[in-house]
Amino acid sequence: MTRNSIPRVKKALLINPPTGICFRDGRCQGSIELLTAQPERIPLELAYMAALIQEKGIVTRLRDFPMEKGTWQDVEAELTGFLPDLLIINVGSPTVDYDLSVCALAKKINPEIITLAKGAHFEIFDKDSLEKFPLLDLVIRHEVEAVMGKLLEVEELDDISGITFRAGDNNIIRNKNHAIFTELDTLPFPARNLLKNELYTRPDTGEPLTIVMTSRGCTYRCIFCLAGELSDYNLVVRDYSKVVDEIEECVKKYNIKNFFFYKKKSH
DSSP, rough: OSSSOOOOOOOEEEEEEESBBOSSSOOOBBBBBTTTSSSOOOOOHHHHHHHHHHHHTEEEEETTTTTTTTTHHHHHHHHHEEEEEEEEEEEGGGGHHHHTTTHHHHHHHOOOOOEEEEEETTEEEEEEEHHHTTOOOOOOOOOHHHHHHTTTTOOOOGOTTEEEEEEEEEEEEEEEOOOOOOGGGGOOOOOGGGGGGGSOOOOOTTBEEEEOOEEEEOOOOOOOSSSSHHHHTOOEOHHHHHHHHHHHHHHHHHOOOOOEEEEOOOO
16 A cells, blocks of 8 residues: 555455454444353444445455354455455454454465454554554544545545554554544445345344344443444434335345344433
8 A cells, every 4th residue: 555545446355353253343342152142243334334345346245254153264265265455354352463463364465455444442542553563554443434435435545534544664644533424324235245144143033133223323421331432422313214125125135034223312
């Protein structure tokens, strides 16, 4: 990656690294395997990012290696066989060092690959992570879908809010935060076509289950939760018709009839 621009992307690979079945989106930063009544959840933010990338005509793959019982050897095989020029890594704070070790593997296979990571971890530890992992090119902070769209359209990284990136060997630049993304209804539906939907099931019946986002953010100020902090204590609600259309697509196209709704309430 050159100093202030990102090369044209032809193939993108988005991954949950094989470092345990965990919550990695937004405020969630824990293990699912240690819980007894929580369903396995699709990597919703990755699926939204993948949908945006697909819309640009870029060949896109999404691999949830923990759910697929994949290993680091499987990651290497995917990188070698697919040869993406953009790798997007979904990072969780408890597993960050293991998650970002994939950067070295990816650069070994393709030195020109762009390594990008996202996760709530980078709200605070963005520069630290880029310093610790010299083969990580840039990170997205928080509003991942809005920032992903800009990365695919804007050539100059200096012009993109919400990213921290490497501009030369010893220069790390932290752009200003991206504004709260309020246009949820403009997003394409998550790229469930790239997921193995049968792997995500209800813990009681074993039937396929997926996540549908109905709103984002939270106005409450609970000291134990990131939801309010990450949204600057705003609540953004999707139009109900968009939610119904997404549910209809899940039923008709993917035969998914069980849903876990992401929903927050305001005061």
